[in-house]
Every structure is written in C-alpha cells, then in structure tokens.
Amino acid sequence: MASKKKAEEEKLRRRRLARFRFKALIRLVICNNYWLSDIEEQEIGENARRNIALIIRRKGKKGLLTLFEKAILNQRAEDRTPEQILKLNEVFRKLECLSRFPAKIREQLARCARYSYYNAGRTLLRQGHQPQAVYFVLDGEITVSRVQWDPIYKQHVDVPYGVRVPGEMFGEIAFLYGCPRSTTCVTATDCELLCVQQDDFERLLEPTLRLQWNQMMEALRRFQYFDHWSEDQIRECCILAKVNDFKPQQQIAVCGTGANFEYTYFVLSGQCMILQCLKVKKKMKGRRECYHLLPAESDEKQRSIAERLIQRKDSEVLISTLPTNLRASLLESASGLQNRDDEDAPQEQVEHHFIDVGSYSCGSVFGLGERMEDRTIVARNHVQCMLIPRYWLFMKHQNTGNVWQRIKMYLEMAIPSRERIFKQFLDDLNWLAYRKKLVTEIVQRRGRQNHTRLIDVPIVCRVEQGRGPN
Known part of the structure; x- marks a missing residue:
C-alpha cells in the first residue's frame, strides 16, 4: 500500500515538473519571439529541431548582434572556443557602447560578457538594492527614475531621471562609489543588453571608468556654475555628461x-x-x-x-x-511679382x-x-x-x-x-565701392604736377653733411 502511494506521488511530481518545464519553455519562446522576424515564413516547417537549427545558424542581424553571436554570448565563459572569442572581438570592436574602452579591454570582455534580453516592463535595477552587474544597451530604451520625498504632497514620489538608449552604459555608479543602487531602471521597450558581473567589472572596467570619472569631475571644477551643486547633482551630471x-x-x-x-x-x-x-x-x-x-x-x-x-x-x-x-x-516680393519685366528677371x-x-x-x-x-x-x-x-x-x-x-x-x-550683420555687410560693400572709385579717380587724373616747394621740405632734410678736416 505504501509503495503504491509512493508511486502515485512520484507520478504526480513528474507531471508537475513536466508542466513547469513546458510553461518555462513557452515563456522563453514568447520573450524571444522577435528573433523569428529575421526568418522567412517558408523556412519554418513542422520539424521543431530543424527550425531551432535554422534559427541558430542564421546570420541575419536583429539589432547589433547576429543570432550566432548571441548564442556564443549565452554560453559560459569557459565553454567559448578561441574561434568564437575571435569572432566576438571583431563585433566588440564596432560596438558604440564599448567605444570608451581600449582594444585590449574589449578583447577580454569577449571572454566574460553575457547577452541578456528583457521585454518591456521589466525592472533591471531597484533603488536601494546592492549592485551585482553593469549593463550596456545594445537595443531598446530604458527609463530611469528615483524615489524622492515631495514636501508639497507629504509623500514619496517617483521622479523620472531620463532614459538610457543604445550606446550607453548604466549601473556602474554603485561600484565606483561603493553604495547601493541610487535609481530604478525599467525597460520601456524590448531591450538587448550586454551584462558584465561585478568581479569582471572590477578587474577590467573599473580602472578606465574611474580615470574618466575623475577627468569629468575635474572638468566640472573648471566652471564656477557648478560650485554650489551638491554631491548628488555632480554625480548625476557625470553620468549624463560626455566630453567630445x-x-x-x-x-x-x-x-x-x-x-x-x-x-x-x-x-x-x-x-x-x-x-x-x-x-x-x-x-x-x-x-x-x-x-x-x-x-x-x-x-x-x-x-x-x-x-x-x-x-x-x-x-x-x-x-x-x-x-x-x-x-x-x-511686400517687396509681391510688388516685384507685379512690376517685374521679363528682361529684368x-x-x-x-x-x-x-x-x-x-x-x-x-x-x-x-x-x-x-x-x-x-x-x-x-x-x-x-x-x-x-x-x-x-x-x-x-x-x-x-x-x-x-x-x-x-x-x-x-x-x-x-x-x-x-x-545688424546685414547692415554691416552693406556698409562694408559701400566702403569698398567708394574706395575703389576714389583710387580710380586719382589714378586716372591727368596733368599731375609736383607743387612741392623748397620751403615745404623740413630743414632737417635740407642740411648737407659736410666733410670734417682730414
């Protein structure tokens, strides 16, 4: 009797596990159904394994990365072959979001960066949470907000703090300052991201980012407009600002x-x-x-x-x-249209x-x-x-x-x-015309005579230098 009851429980557990795996697979397909837009309908058949193989082998791009490159980034770092890493190096060399980092760092990122996809409405970072990773936006849009106290309504409100678009990085401030997340980031659209974990960030990205961060802070100190700003304002400005x-x-x-x-x-x-x-x-x-x-x-x-x-x-x-x-x-244009002759046009x-x-x-x-x-x-x-x-x-x-x-x-x-500039332009033209006319008249004047008299020559010029005694 006990063995029969145990067999029924095991059968029920397997059913629940199968149902859970099927639901997880359906959710995964729904989240990644945008990949199918790269594939023509006639290529999809009834054979599921063949369809999956076609999707993986496709070279067509969706966003900045091909499906083959995304598949490589979804692998564990130790499972990536040298050929795959070399392929990612060529891709990372062209990504705008990694343009601030040297070529050697990009090559090392090809060994550890991960690809992530999130549909709209997903919360990536939560204000007050401890940081785990930094993100680079490949495609999509992410809204940034912060919870602040409103003295008028006497309650905390969610204040928007801009957006993050393709080519930008977010999540690094908590690592650089050693503090919890200062904002909340939510995907506004379907987003494709590159993810770098904390250990890889501290090893590869932090030295370059800290140097650039210090340079931005030094640039802000050169202007007196920012002397009264608080530390939070300067930090936010360093996030949004850039040097070109x-x-x-x-x-x-x-x-x-x-x-x-x-x-x-x-x-x-x-x-x-x-x-x-x-x-x-x-x-x-x-x-x-x-x-x-x-x-x-x-x-x-x-x-x-x-x-x-x-x-x-x-x-x-x-x-x-x-x-x-x-x-x-x-008015001048209207009068010109009425009075203008064909020969003047x-x-x-x-x-x-x-x-x-x-x-x-x-x-x-x-x-x-x-x-x-x-x-x-x-x-x-x-x-x-x-x-x-x-x-x-x-x-x-x-x-x-x-x-x-x-x-x-x-x-x-x-x-x-x-x-005012046009008036000065006309004045300059009139002066050039007058100068040209005056020079022409003087050059073409006839009967030029030298009316200089001896008395007109300064006495210093008339004194002859005599020779002294030998």
Whole structure:
C-alpha cells in the first residue's frame, strides 16, 4: 500500500515538473519571439529541431548582434572556443557602447560578457538594492527614475531621471562609489543588453571608468556654475555628461532656431567661431548692385503660407502680424511679382554669404536655447567640449537663480542679429565701392604736377653733411 502511494506521488511530481518545464519553455519562446522576424515564413516547417537549427545558424542581424553571436554570448565563459572569442572581438570592436574602452579591454570582455534580453516592463535595477552587474544597451530604451520625498504632497514620489538608449552604459555608479543602487531602471521597450558581473567589472572596467570619472569631475571644477551643486547633482551630471573632441573646421552645432539643441556645450579647450549665413537677393538696378536680406530658413514655411494668402481680403491684417523683416521681404516680393519685366528677371540671383561674427573660447558656454537663425558653430582649431543634456540642466535644482536663462539673454544681446550683420555687410560693400572709385579717380587724373616747394621740405632734410678736416 505504501509503495503504491509512493508511486502515485512520484507520478504526480513528474507531471508537475513536466508542466513547469513546458510553461518555462513557452515563456522563453514568447520573450524571444522577435528573433523569428529575421526568418522567412517558408523556412519554418513542422520539424521543431530543424527550425531551432535554422534559427541558430542564421546570420541575419536583429539589432547589433547576429543570432550566432548571441548564442556564443549565452554560453559560459569557459565553454567559448578561441574561434568564437575571435569572432566576438571583431563585433566588440564596432560596438558604440564599448567605444570608451581600449582594444585590449574589449578583447577580454569577449571572454566574460553575457547577452541578456528583457521585454518591456521589466525592472533591471531597484533603488536601494546592492549592485551585482553593469549593463550596456545594445537595443531598446530604458527609463530611469528615483524615489524622492515631495514636501508639497507629504509623500514619496517617483521622479523620472531620463532614459538610457543604445550606446550607453548604466549601473556602474554603485561600484565606483561603493553604495547601493541610487535609481530604478525599467525597460520601456524590448531591450538587448550586454551584462558584465561585478568581479569582471572590477578587474577590467573599473580602472578606465574611474580615470574618466575623475577627468569629468575635474572638468566640472573648471566652471564656477557648478560650485554650489551638491554631491548628488555632480554625480548625476557625470553620468549624463560626455566630453567630445572636434577637429579644426568641424561643425559643432547646426540649428535653425536654437530650440532643437539637445546638449549645452561647455568649452574646455580651443576656440569656436560663430558663422552667420546671410541669404541675400542680388539685383542689378542699372550699374548698381542692390542687396535684399531674405528670410531665415526657419521662416520659409511661414513665408510660403503668407504668399498664398496675400491676395485675400484680409491680407493687410495678415501682413501686420508678421515679423518686420518678413513683412518687408513679403511686400517687396509681391510688388516685384507685379512690376517685374521679363528682361529684368535673369538679373536677380540668390547668394549665401558666411560671416564670422564672434568666437567662443575656453570657459564659454552655448546651446542654452539662444537664437541661432541660419547660424553655425564651427571649431576654429582643435576644440574639446563638455556636453550636458539641456533638459536636465534647466531643471529646478540645477537652475538656481535662473542662471542659465540669464546667460542665454546675455548671449543674445552680445551676438548681433541677422539684421545688424546685414547692415554691416552693406556698409562694408559701400566702403569698398567708394574706395575703389576714389583710387580710380586719382589714378586716372591727368596733368599731375609736383607743387612741392623748397620751403615745404623740413630743414632737417635740407642740411648737407659736410666733410670734417682730414
């Protein structure tokens, strides 16, 4: 009787174990069903083993890694063959998330890094927990938040602290500072990650990251704007900020209105020049060249809408609401279309003039949202800049006393507008034309005579040096 009861319990245990394994397999397939998008439907048959073999042998990419490379990364470090490690070395050499590390460290990471996939809504790091690993984002998006006390609602609230996108690293701060996790990271989409455990991090990555971390801290100390920041703010800034190098004549920032700047630039070394592009219309009136400033590129859409409505009855009301420069350009364009003759049409042409209107030297800051109509920032020589996300910089805790708005207002007042630059451009053309005309008149003047008299020559020049006694 006891043996029969024991046999039934063993049979029931096996059923439960089989059911558990089947459910685990189903969950694994659901989490990795996005792999099937790389495979054409006709390649999938009824033979399950053949289908699995096809998936593993596929070389097509999903994200940055092929399925074969993911399979290698899912193996244990001691099971990877030298050929597989060599294959991973070629892949790691091209990954943007590992670009900050030397080539030797990447080769060693190929022996120990693991691949992980997480679907949306998974919590990777929990605030207050002890660190176990660091992560590199290959594909997907991860939201970062922190629980803080809200003095208004008298309760703890979850405050967003940005996102982590492909090419970024997260989870290293707890190791560098020897503290628990300071934020909570949750996957917003399906994510592919590279995972490095604590022992491998301390052996391979920590020396390089600590050196870069100290360099970032030193860069922040060079600006007085950050003297009043707390340790948490400086730590968060070091996480979000980055340092970029720019070669001579390389464009640093190009923007139409200035509102689309993603980063604020702090110049650490070198010098940047501010190039203003003037889009002018050149027209010949007899022998005289006339220039007219055309609207900025950002105003073209508004101009085209206004031109379509210029013939309506309420055109006067419409024109009165436009900016001054756009209104004058629109009226002249409308009158030119009505009065222009066919023989005068070929004489008009549009020209672009690039004018150097200023410089940003070491210690300067730009990209705070100032007006940048048709303006470009270009490196005059080798330039190094620290880039801080502008959305984070303008948060309340980092913007004490509206310091960044005041700097923005100063930059807009110090750098001349397009209208002032165009006026100076016309003044320079008029001066060149006058100088050329004056020189031509003097050279072509006839009957030139020397009216210099002896009395006009200084007496010092008239004294003859006599010879002394022999």
